[in-house]
Amino acid sequence: MIGQSGGSERTRPTLLIACAVPALVAVAISAFTVLSTAVGVLPSFWRGGPLTLSEAAALRDQGEVVRLIASGADPNAMHPLRPGVLAASSLTPLEAAVGARRAEMVELLMLHGAKVDEAGWRRLHCFALGTGAADVVAMLDRYRQANATSSCEGISPPF
Amino acid sequence: MPAPRLSVYACAALLAASIAYGLLRMPLQVHDALDEIMAAQRSPGVWASFTSTLGETAYVRPLRIAETKILFDVSGGHYFAAYKTFHIVLLVAAFALFLGELSVQTWTDAAAALFALTVFTGLHTFLGFVREAFPVNHFLQVAVLVLIAVRLTRARPRAAVGVTANLVFVAACLTLESGILVWVAAVASRLAGRRGISDRGLVVMTALLAVYGVVRFVWLAPNVEAMANASGYFFERLDAPQIQERFGSGLSRFTVYNVLASIATVLFSEPRGGVFVFARAWSMGDIPPRMWINVAASTLTTLLMLGAFLRSRDRQPLVFLAVLLASAVASFAYAKDEIMSVAGVFYAISAYWAVRILIMRPLRAPAAVALAVVLVAAGAGWSIRAIGVNHVLRAQAFAVHNDWAVVPEAMERRGTWPADASTRSLVVGLRDESLARPIVNPWFVPRWADRVFEGDYY
Numbered sequence: 001m002i003g004q005s006g007g008s009e010r011t012r013p014t015l016l017i018a019c020a021v022p023a024l025v026a027v028a029i030s031a032f033t034v035l036s037t038a039v040g041v042l043p044s045f046w047r048g049g050p051l052t053l054s055e056a057a058a059l060r061d062q063g064e065v066v067r068l069i070a071s072g073a074d075p076n077a078m079h080p081l082r083p084g085v086l087a088a089s090s091l092t093p094l095e096a097a098v099g100a101r102r103a104e105m106v107e108l109l110m111l112h113g114a115k116v117d118e119a120g121w122r123r124l125h126c127f128a129l130g131t132g133a134a135d136v137v138a139m140l141d142r143y144r145q146a147n148a149t150s151s152c153e154g155i156s157p158p159f
Numbered sequence: 160m161p162a163p164r165l166s167v168y169a170c171a172a173l174l175a176a177s178i179a180y181g182l183l184r185m186p187l188q189v190h191d192a193l194d195e196i197m198a199a200q201r202s203p204g205v206w207a208s209f210t211s212t213l214g215e216t217a218y219v220r221p222l223r224i225a226e227t228k229i230l231f232d233v234s235g236g237h238y239f240a241a242y243k244t245f246h247i248v249l250l251v252a253a254f255a256l257f258l259g260e261l262s263v264q265t266w267t268d269a270a271a272a273l274f275a276l277t278v279f280t281g282l283h284t285f286l287g288f289v290r291e292a293f294p295v296n297h298f299l300q301v302a303v304l305v306l307i308a309v310r311l312t313r314a315r316p317r318a319a320v321g322v323t324a325n326l327v328f329v330a331a332c333l334t335l336e337s338g339i340l341v342w343v344a345a346v347a348s349r350l351a352g353r354r355g356i357s358d359r360g361l362v363v364m365t366a367l368l369a370v371y372g373v374v375r376f377v378w379l380a381p382n383v384e385a386m387a388n389a390s391g392y393f394f395e396r397l398d399a400p401q402i403q404e405r406f407g408s409g410l411s412r413f414t415v416y417n418v419l420a421s422i423a424t425v426l427f428s429e430p431r432g433g434v435f436v437f438a439r440a441w442s443m444g445d446i447p448p449r450m451w452i453n454v455a456a457s458t459l460t461t462l463l464m465l466g467a468f469l470r471s472r473d474r475q476p477l478v479f480l481a482v483l484l485a486s487a488v489a490s491f492a493y494a495k496d497e498i499m500s501v502a503g504v505f506y507a508i509s510a511y512w513a514v515r516i517l518i519m520r521p522l523r524a525p526a527a528v529a530l531a532v533v534l535v536a537a538g539a540g541w542s543i544r545a546i547g548v549n550h551v552l553r554a555q556a557f558a559v560h561n562d563w564a565v566v567p568e569a570m571e572r573r574g575t576w577p578a579d580a581s582t583r584s585l586v587v588g589l590r591d592e593s594l595a596r597p598i599v600n601p602w603f604v605p606r607w608a609d610r611v612f613e614g615d616y617y
Contacts, residue, residue: 022538
């Protein structure tokens with residue numbers, strides 16, 4: 001045990017304040033977290049927001065993608081995107097994953113029910129080529145339809 | 160209880176509660192935990208779990224495996240609750256034992272203790288106590304056992320104290336290799352004048368240490384030699400084959416580097432895992448504020464300790480120095496911040512000792528102002544680092560949540576997807592429970608937070 005004898009009388013108040021105040025700020029923030037939880041409000045550190053399936057796909061939120069699909073979200077439908085996620089207001093989850101250059105997300109979506117037909121694959125493939133993400137292009141190649149062409153003529157990217 | 164001590168305990172309770180909340184927001188992890196939980200399910204009993212890995216790996220951690228089994232069995236299917244409760248109990252015990260080392264009587268003590276509390280939680284080695292669990296956090300458990308042993312060294316000497324200290328030593332050694340720090344702390348405490356553990360008790364503990372050494376380095380010698388881990392070396396991170404190729408096996412400049420780097424990481428928050436991340440960031444022209452904060456807070460505090468050490472004949476820092484040195488030597492094979500986590504606890508205890516000595520000294524006004532400035536600068540840094548623990552837990556929760564998303568596909572690819580239906584059902588249940596937990600996507604986190612608070616350096 002350190003410090004058996006007292007010493008308040010000899011210590012300058014300035015030094016006590018200098019020593020304690022920064023720590024008390026950390027304690028106050030912790031207290032805010034604890035009190036927020038106690039009254040049923042999410043503490044600021046743990047405050048996020050719900051994501052659509054396409055937002056989750058763009059924001060590398062694999063856990064949320066799987067959870068949303070398991071909850072009934074359609075992996076082939078268009079879902080809205082809030083401003084600042086990608087430069088589009090709505091995309092399919094696969095488009096969002098390609099737009100965010102997330103090869104692992106493309107694979108995850110394909111494993112969980114996303115489907116691409118010949119035209120859809122070509123559109124995604126051209127989109128991926130446009131982003132310059134070689135790993136996404138390679139991932140899409142694994143799901144290439146037998147009769148799909150890779151020509152990008154007449155294809156315009158979602159954004 | 161005197162008001163100053165009560166105030167410090169209340170502050171510590173709030174800090175601990177905030178961190179505990181973060182632990183509850185984090186799902187059970189996949190890596191290094193799921194396999195352990197599956198093994199607990201398959202194991203016929205606690206003793207079978209205890210003996211299951213003896214002699215088969217380089218590690219001697221049977222107690223942790225047995226604890227995993229006990230918690231699994233008592234959980235009644237509520238695995239998350241069982242493992243998290245145990246983690247939080249250990250965390251609270253660590254806070255309580257840490258405060259017990261500070262003996263707060265006056266408001267001067269309380270001020271120094273508040274400073275030390277933020278050092279305790281803010282130092283990056285503390286993250287090893289909370290960021291992961293396997294599913295039992297053995298680093299935290301060993302820290303608690305070392306603190307109990309140090310507490311015993313201050314008890315009234317009697318046979319029961321010696322017996323308890325030896326039981327603590329055995330438990331620590333069976334939890335993790337760092338458990339030998341119990342012996343280091345007990346012997347250093349004796350050298351510092353604490354006589355709670357009798358000579359006989361220390362002799363028995365030393366004999367047990369010798370037995371442990373034989374088991375570890377003779378019986379398990381082939382496995383120990385095969386140990387290989389990635390580690391940092393100046394500005395780069397090397398994987399095991401690269402280390403072998405560049406430095407060979409046995410004593411080399413790499414092992415010496417690891418020991419020195421491990422000492423430096425506690426004293427200066429650099430390097431991290433053996434990598435000089437601050438210097439590397441400097442060379443790249445962008446040092447995030449968090450690195451300035453880490454290095455400045457640690458360096459100023461270490462200088463305060465040095466100042467107190469030069470002015471005091473107190474032998475209290477001996478325990479810290481012994482634990483620091485022993486932990487660093489134990490890191491000879493690879494530098495890992497978690498291995499230094501017990502040393503980090505004693506660094507914070509020494510910070511209390513140093514700050515208390517310095518603020519009690521009669522100082523002229525200019526010197527007092529200078530000390531106040533240093534205390535505010537260091538304290539602010541530690542405060543930010545302590546708050547940043549929540550940020551780290553939030554980021555870790557997101558990472559763990561994502562890990563569960565690729566179960567069972569990733570396990571099938573690795574060939575670890577269990578064959579029996581009950582284990583599959585267990586894994587799927589754990590996955591569904593983990594994925595259902597609400598997680599904060601980093602997109603919602605302000606950009607500045609990643610630059611100010613602690614992050615992943617590799």
